[in-house]
Amino acid sequence: MPRGGRLKEWLITFMVLAGIAFGIAVAAREPANLQDKAGFDTSSVYWSDGDSGQLADGTKFRLHGVDAPETGAVDWYTGAKCEGERELGYEAKAYVRTLTRDKVLTVSHSYGADRYGRQVVDLSVDGQDLAALLVAAGTHKVWDYDGGAAKPNWCTGRTQQPVTGS
DSSP states (O other), X not given: OOHHHHHHHHHHHHHHHHHHHHHHHHHHSOOOOGGGOOOEXXXXXXEXXXXXXXXXTXXXXXXXXXXXXXXXXXXXXXXXXXXXXXXXXXHHHHHHHHHHTTOEEEEEEEEEEOTTSOEEEEEEETTEEHHHHHHHHTSSEEOOTTTTOOOXXXXXXXXXXXXXXX
């Protein structure tokens, strides 16, 4: 095999091993003890989409047990699966912001970090479970993020066709 081919194999192997090591380091990191937080003013919460965001102290979080439609660009891998999903995603984000604006949120349970390093949490607003309120409003769907269940399909029943991978 030519020298360039071996170098390419070595670099690919190195990158894969480095990625695995990074993933292990993130998973092993001591999770923030969010349950000890008292209520916090939502002016200190940034909602990046309908089910995740960041606290003023920099803690990134994801709501446990629910899914919101994606707001990212329509693509088959990371973003919305159809334009209708994107539209629903912006509606879900607006609703969670409205529901939590000028309220005090409390972390009622923390499940540790997800594969992206975000803390998976249950939040309550005015003593009520935020995720349950969002599902009841129809802006979110129940989903077991780490349970292996298929992610909800937000394009079903929409006039837009889902994007398929090629």
